[in-house]
Amino acid sequence: MTAFYNWYRNTLRHPKYRWFIIGGSLIYLLSPIDIAPDLIPIVGQLDDAAVLIILASEITQMAVEHLKNKKAKQEVPGDGPTVDVSAESI
Numbered sequence: 573m574t575a576f577y578n579w580y581r582n583t584l585r586h587p588k589y590r591w592f593i594i595g596g597s598l599i600y601l602l603s604p605i606d607i608a609p610d611l612i613p614i615v616g617q618l619d620d621a622a623v624l625i626i627l628a629s630e631i632t633q634m635a636v637e638h639l640k641n642k643k644a645k646q647e648v649p650g651d652g653p654t655v656d657v658s659a660e661s662i
Contacts (some may be wrong), residue, residue: 577626578595580626581626581630584627584630584634585630585634594631595629596628597623597657601620601623601624606619
């Protein structure tokens with residue numbers, strides 16, 4: 573399970589493959605074809621729950637990192653507005 577999680581996480585964070593993984597995960601969740609059929613009590617829902625939890629946590633983490641990066645770019649010192657004040661005596 574750890575190998576799958578690492579592969580899923582690394583692929584989801586790769587911009588080129590991100591939407592394929594998100595789309596594939598959603599198709600898997602909506603599809604009647606599962607690793608463990610939903611007819612089997614508890615076990616049938618565990619695989620869906622695992623994919624859903626991993627997908628939600630990774631998307632949330634990526635969104636938080638994106639917002640932090642966006643905020644950090646806005647707060648770069650020296651990039652703020654400058655005021656030109658010249659004191660001339662008449």
